[in-house]
Amino acid sequence: xxxxxxxxxxxxxxxxxxxxxKLLPFNIKRVYFIYNANGLRGGHRHKLTRQALICLSGSCxxxxxxxxxxxKVELKHPNHCLLIDPEDWHTMQGFKNNTILLVLASEYYxxxxxxNESYD
Ligand code: TYD
Numbered sequence: 001x002x003x004x005x006x007x008x009x010x011x012x013x014x015x016x017x018x019x020x021x022k023l024l025p026f027n028i029k030r031v032y033f034i035y036n037a038n039g040l041r042g043g044h045r046h047k048l049t050r051q052a053l054i055c056l057s058g059s060c061x062x063x064x065x066x067x068x069x070x071x072k073v074e075l076k077h078p079n080h081c082l083l084i085d086p087e088d089w090h091t092m093q094g095f096k097n098n099t100i101l102l103v104l105a106s107e108y109y110x111x112x113x114x115x116n117e118s119y120d
Pocket of ligand 1: 030032034040041042043109
């Protein structure tokens, strides 16, 4: 099941700094980010890949369904991190013009790790 965690923010007169260290339940093998997005992204679950989603700029909405429960999470703070398990069917939508969605993943990209069937 997905989990929203708050990342530490170190603030001073020069601004804010957020660090991700010894926080994720996996080692990061891959980093990608989505921007200039409109409409719907995602629309799959995975066999192995675990992911951490952080909206660095703007906001977006994440829909998750693990086959038992479903939820919708608004990501709008760069210190909020949404952890998604492999079985979590997910879509991302509601992108603003300035949205940058950072994704940290536990596995290298492999199309064979995708499951494109939803639970319905
Ligand atoms: P896709 O997984 O459909 O993106 P999203 O889940 O955000 O809608 O990937 C879009 C394209 O990018 C597709 O051709 C596969 C490619 N891609 C990679 O090459 N490496 C990656 O790590 C990712 C996530 C996608």
